[in-house]
Amino acid sequence: MIADSSVFDTLTSNFWLSLLLKTVACLLFFLVVPLVVGYMEHKVLAHGQGRLGPMEAGGFHGWAQLVADGVKFIQKEDIVPTAADRGVFSLAPGVVMIPYIVVIAVLPFSATVWALNLDVGVFFVLAMSSIGVIGVLMAGWSSANKFSLIGALRAAAQLIAYELPMVLASAAIVMQAGTMSLVGISEAQWQMWYVVYQPIGFLIFMIAVFAELSRPPFDMPVADSEIIFGAYTEYSGLKFAFFLLAEYGGIVVMTAIASVLYLGGYQPLRGLEMIPGPLWMMGKIFALSFVVIWVRVTFPRLREDQLQRFTWLWLTPLALLQILGVAYFKVAF
């Protein structure tokens, strides 16, 4: 059922050429799709507030707005504060951004379109997506700025608090699918998407995704009315652009994981099999990204203590219950 080799390996038998193809594909994906989601954020936020959003850049409905933004960021002066720890300060954007690029390698877009089919896929994804916060801590600490430090520590506290329900929710999926490979989990949902069996788990996972990405209503690490821009306060130019790219890349990657775990990944709805798998996967990524943005435009920011209370008193116990339920059905039937 699960193909042993990806489409890249069938194209060429040369290992190095295949590796090059995979790398280029992953990088292209990371450079294009987050920009599309970023543009979508501009537009959805604007229309949610009765505005139009970017309309000029590129001509048609401002489609080139993010390209123009990128050019602007490149032109800007790259400022490093005098008191900053130069090396760590410059390294931080990369540490935030690279894990998300790495995760793209394990995303399955059909039974054969993937770069890497890891047996520990879910584990790998969760581990990688947590590395970003080290970059945020590095950024906050090395900026020599109290707002940056507060933001970084908030980000770390938030990650610890929300990583737990996220891992527990994924564990329930792994139990039901019987595999940790993302391709395997997608294949296991050929009959019915797991969101039908585990709607609570899906809800918990999505809430944890908002928190992991520091997206509203859980954006206390970058709360502009309290701590300017959190760990990113001192950044400018290309380094700041990397942080932004990492945020949108994070949205793409995390929604892709949520689609694989709960919405069947590339599995089509019954009766719509003529639409190919990669399109289904992209459609699910964009649909969930829309939800992420939609939630941002709707809800105000929670307080720091409310955030912690919510996860420890509600999400974690609910996730544990979900595991119990799945385990019961797994053993009983």
Added chain:
Amino acid sequence: MTAPQKTFGFGLGLVKGLSVTLRTMLRPAITVQYPHVKPVLPPRTRGVIALKQENCTVCYKCARECPDWCIYIDAHKEAHDPAGGGRARSAKILDRFAIDFSLCMYCGICVEVCPFDALFWSPEYEYAEYDITEMLHEKERLESWTTTVQPPPPLEDGAEAPEEAAS
């Protein structure tokens, strides 16, 4: 007084909020894309002050009433010999009439006090400059704006006829 209705059900408020933003998203935005589409302004819009020079008698009322002292008027007298003979008649000739729109606060007092309808409000608003000193506009420019002055809006039903119409 009835107590505010309590929303029961966990998370109902969240769903309500989401539906509000979704409905706003689906409604077309009312934004006017300004440089491409010009807004339709009401005729009494206070955009800029236009000067009809032939009505001006150089009475200086506008310049004196102006709270910002942003109206500059220079004039000289000319004597005319009347055709039928007799004492020479003197007339004031307007040499300079300028409004400094960097000082003007658009109060409209000059338009109100003008006894001979030489000053008008025009809805024209596109006269921005890159330098504040360029905002001092002379009588030729002020005159050019008279073409953009709109006729007053029609009276409401049952309103009294204006005094000018009765006389």
